Amino acid sequence: MKPRPPTLREKKRYLLLRIDPPIPDPDPKDLYFSVLESVTSIYGDAEAARMMPVVISCGSGYAVVRCIRGYEEKLRIAIVTLTSVAERRIALHAVATSGTLFALRRRVSGLSPVSFETISPLHFRDREYTARRYQGQKVDLQEKGINRQELLFLTQDDLEGI
Amino acid sequence: MMDTDACIHPYPVGTASVRRMAMEAGALGFGGIVVPGEVAGGYHGVRIIPAVIIRETDIRRVIGQIRRQANSGNLIFVDAGDNGFNRAVLAHKGLNAIRCLHRIPKNGFDHISARLAYENGIAVEIDLYPLIHEKGIARQRVLNRYNDLMRLHSRYQFPLILSSNACSVLDLRSPDEIRLLCTLFGMKKDDTNRALQTVSTLLSPVESVMVTP
Numbered sequence: 450m451k452p453r454p455p456t457l458r459e460k461k462r463y464l465l466l467r468i469d470p471p472i473p474d475p476d477p478k479d480l481y482f483s484v485l486e487s488v489t490s491i492y493g494d495a496e497a498a499r500m501m502p503v504v505i506s507c508g509s510g511y512a513v514v515r516c517i518r519g520y521e522e523k524l525r526i527a528i529v530t531l532t533s534v535a536e537r538r539i540a541l542h543a544v545a546t547s548g549t550l551f552a553l554r555r556r557v558s559g560l561s562p563v564s565f566e567t568i569s570p571l572h573f574r575d576r577e578y579t580a581r582r583y584q585g586q587k588v589d590l591q592e593k594g595i596n597r598q599e600l601l602f603l604t605q606d607d608l609e610g611i
Numbered sequence: 612m613m614d615t616d617a618c619i620h621p622y623p624v625g626t627a628s629v630r631r632m633a634m635e636a637g638a639l640g641f642g643g644i645v646v647p648g649e650v651a652g653g654y655h656g657v658r659i660i661p662a663v664i665i666r667e668t669d670i671r672r673v674i675g676q677i678r679r680q681a682n683s684g685n686l687i688f689v690d691a692g693d694n695g696f697n698r699a700v701l702a703h704k705g706l707n708a709i710r711c712l713h714r715i716p717k718n719g720f721d722h723i724s725a726r727l728a729y730e731n732g733i734a735v736e737i738d739l740y741p742l743i744h745e746k747g748i749a750r751q752r753v754l755n756r757y758n759d760l761m762r763l764h765s766r767y768q769f770p771l772i773l774s775s776n777a778c779s780v781l782d783l784r785s786p787d788e789i790r791l792l793c794t795l796f797g798m799k800k801d802d803t804n805r806a807l808q809t810v811s812t813l814l815s816p817v818e819s820v821m822v823t824p
Contacts, residue, residue, distance in 0.1 A: 529788045530743050586634065603622075
């Protein structure tokens, strides 16, 4: 099949999103379904079909999402209301919007990669946690256990205050 | 004037310490956060503003608590109730903001309440938590209520404040994201910018100059 000439193709926009918490990376397919559900929940099926949101890539604490040009603001609003991916609490923050993937990839390469150090076990308020210490004071605590794995967000100063 | 998130709930109500909340809020672009039950301070350049939330339904008790908290340096917020309660509360000076308007019946906050809020400089809170976390009918109801609130706001110009009511750093949204979210119920960008900065005005209200001989 002969591809459409560029002038007849739909113009697209690419959004670079920061994933919070960055570890572990969500599955791209799960992320796609969550984005699509958010868009449909706010704007309905008809607008979602016109917007055509697609997850291009996902990893290292960042995701790239595509939509039709003119719908990037609506997609950003839908992404603001996204709170979980596959039952895991998550927040996505738009970092940049671009007309080409090349520009976004160049932008990602300029961002510092997420680096952390794992401390296990760590005792906090009579419970046992696995801690992830990120650059710049941030410490995430994941409770050890099978049923209820509480996730706490602290700083290095909080841990030193114990 | 700094952009301020008008209410967040750190540990132990939420899952993030107040320092982490302040750090994340600062990274998102806020200059301050309002934290109920916290002491005034700052962390990583973000101002922590203490507040008291009064959740009583008896108006006499509410007024008693407002009087007790008058010179404490805390912002005083009251949870809205029925129409009579709201009118009585809004007629009382010393209160800073009325909140949870999306939970009350539709006629709970009417044009008279709006006028009283304007006259006494009492802010009306727009809670973004249900917009982000609810879905379907529940979110539609909240959007409907905020649309109605914006109609009253355009007529009476009472102050608005915007709060994420975040219990975790994952619930925090940046001022830019809040601006986008507020377009869902017809809030203009200028109004959103003003609402984000209203807390600064509540902390240092503009008062008429008194000339003493």
